Amino acid sequence: MEETKKPLSNVTHVDFVAIANFKQGLSAFEAKDYDAALDKIAPLAQAGDSRAQYYLGRMYHDGNGIEQSFEEAAKWYCLAAEAGNAEAQFHFGLMHYGGRGVAQSFKDAAEWFRRAGEVGHVVSLLTLGFMYESGTGMRENKCRAYLCYDLVDVIWDECAKDSRDKIARDMTPEQISIAKRMAKKCRRQNY
Numbered sequence: 071m072e073e074t075k076k077p078l079s080n081v082t083h084v085d086f087v088a089i090a091n092f093k094q095g096l097s098a099f100e101a102k103d104y105d106a107a108l109d110k111i112a113p114l115a116q117a118g119d120s121r122a123q124y125y126l127g128r129m130y131h132d133g134n135g136i137e138q139s140f141e142e143a144a145k146w147y148c149l150a151a152e153a154g155n156a157e158a159q160f161h162f163g164l165m166h167y168g169g170r171g172v173a174q175s176f177k178d179a180a181e182w183f184r185r186a187g188e189v190g191h192v193v194s195l196l197t198l199g200f201m202y203e204s205g206t207g208m209r210e211n212k213c214r215a216y217l218c219y220d221l222v223d224v225i226w227d228e229c230a231k232d233s234r235d236k237i238a239r240d241m242t243p244e245q246i247s248i249a250k251r252m253a254k255k256c257r258r259q260n261y
Contacts, residue, residue, distance in 0.1 A: 088114060092122060099125055104135025115146060123150035124158040131161070131171075140171030151182060159186035160194045167197075176207015187218070195222045196233070203237055212241050216249035221256060 095110030108129060114122035127146030130139050144165050150158030163182030166175045180201055186194035199218030202211045219234035238246055 088117075088119065092119065095122065096125065099129075099134075102134075104129060108135045115149075118149075118153075120150040120153035120155040120158065123147075123153070124155050124161070127158060127161065140165065142171075144171030151185070154189075156186040156189050156191040156194070159183075160191055160197075163194065163197070176201065180208060187221070192222050195219075199233060203233075212237055213245050213249040213252065216241065216246065217252045217256065220249065220253040 091110045092114055095107045098106035098110065111122045111125050115126040123146045127143045127150065129136050130146060131143035144162065147158045147162040147165060151162040159182045163179045165171050166182065167179035168174065180198060183194040183198040187198055195218045199215045201207060202218065203215035215237050216234055219237065
């Protein structure tokens with residue numbers, strides 16, 4: 071989900087302050103000054119900024135500047151994921167996949183990977199492809215695995231092409247044809 075941009079005439083002083091605080095918090099996070107990052111990011115996360123929610127989730131997940139808590143990480147990832155933040159969707163999917171901070175659920179993991187994949191999150195598509203290929207938490211589905219790998223190949227990655235070609239060796243020509251039609255349909259719909 072793409073963030074909508076406000077016309078400059080509608081941007082308020084509060085928006086500029088929030089943007090500046092997020093940039094300062096992100097800079098502090100990247101510099102590993104987690105105390106300063108937390109001071110800037112936590113209030114923004116609590117105010118509903120999905121980017122800040124994602125980074126606060128990461129801080130809780132890794133115990134950076136704050137006591138590690140997978141439950142708190144899941145809470146913040148969930149909020150950001152529901153707002154359409156693809157990185158948060160991927161990380162929330164990982165939390166479901168591994169049962170960290172939430173009950174393990176491959177079904178929920180796959181759903182969050184799918185959502186992130188819809189906006190081109192490459193690692194989510196690769197992970198979802200692996201889940202379909204191996205039957206992890208779902209029925210094995212080589213066509214859907216091929217579809218995921220094929221979509222990634224279009225977006226970015228040689229690894230996906232190799233995975234797609236490898237799985238194609240175990241598929242019938244009819245299955246490959248179905249998967250290619252599915253991929254073509256997804257591309258037309260910008261998935």
